[in-house]
Amino acid sequence: MRILCLNGPNLNRLGKREKDAYGTFTLAELEADLAQFASDHGFELTCRQSNHEGELIDWIHQAEDDGLTGIVLNAGAYTHTSVAIRDAIAAIQIPVVEVHISNVYKREEFRHHSYIAPVAAGQITGFGKDVYILGLHALLLGNQRG
Numbered sequence: 001m002r003i004l005c006l007n008g009p010n011l012n013r014l015g016k017r018e019k020d021a022y023g024t025f026t027l028a029e030l031e032a033d034l035a036q037f038a039s040d041h042g043f044e045l046t047c048r049q050s051n052h053e054g055e056l057i058d059w060i061h062q063a064e065d066d067g068l069t070g071i072v073l074n075a076g077a078y079t080h081t082s083v084a085i086r087d088a089i090a091a092i093q094i095p096v097v098e099v100h101i102s103n104v105y106k107r108e109e110f111r112h113h114s115y116i117a118p119v120a121a122g123q124i125t126g127f128g129k130d131v132y133i134l135g136l137h138a139l140l141l142g143n144q145r146g
Contacts, residue, residue: 001043001069003139005034005132006059008076009051014101023101023128030129037133041140043069053078057088064092070121071096072135079104079114086115095121097135101128 007027010017015026031047038045050056056075063071073096078085089096096119103126104111117123122138124131 001140002067003038003043003045003070003072003136004059004063004068005031005045005047005072005136006056007047007049007074008056008078010076011074012049012051025129030132033129034132034136037136041136043140045136053082053084057084060085060088060092060096064094068094070094070139072099072132072139073097073116073120074099074101074132075116079116080110081115083115086119089116090119095139097121097138098123099131099135100125101131102126 012027014030015024027049034045034047048059050059056078060071060073071094073089075082075085075098079098079100096116098114098116098120100123104114105125114123124134124138127134
């Protein structure tokens with residue numbers, strides 16, 4: 001199994017930004033934890049982060065072209081704004097699990113809508129950095145596009 005973990009805009013600022021919403025861990029710490037989980041469970045994991053919509057779209061397309069098993073995606077604010085990322089997910093046949101560190105439904109109203117959720121295999125929100133592990137578990141268990 002080969003899985004891609006994608007993080008969108010501002011997630012490179014983890015540990016520095018809005019600690020009440022996102023905690024104190026850094027992106028590097030998160031990626032190290034995920035790499036250890038992948039090693040412990042015998043699959044290959046690639047983590048990437050970008051503040052640029054087009055780069056995220058290219059990586060989503062490339063994941064399918066490279067035969068990856070699935071994607072765990074925290075699209076950040078693009079979740080609520082990007083029809084283009086939604087369309088990129090709809091254009092591939094591998095499952096995507098949408099994750100959010102904070103509970104977006106307890107935050108500002110504009111965060112309650114996801115363009116990604118209708119085309120994702122599922123959505124996990126509000127459990128801090130554990131959302132990534134939960135998303136990986138979902139992919140490992142073989143959840144298919146819903």
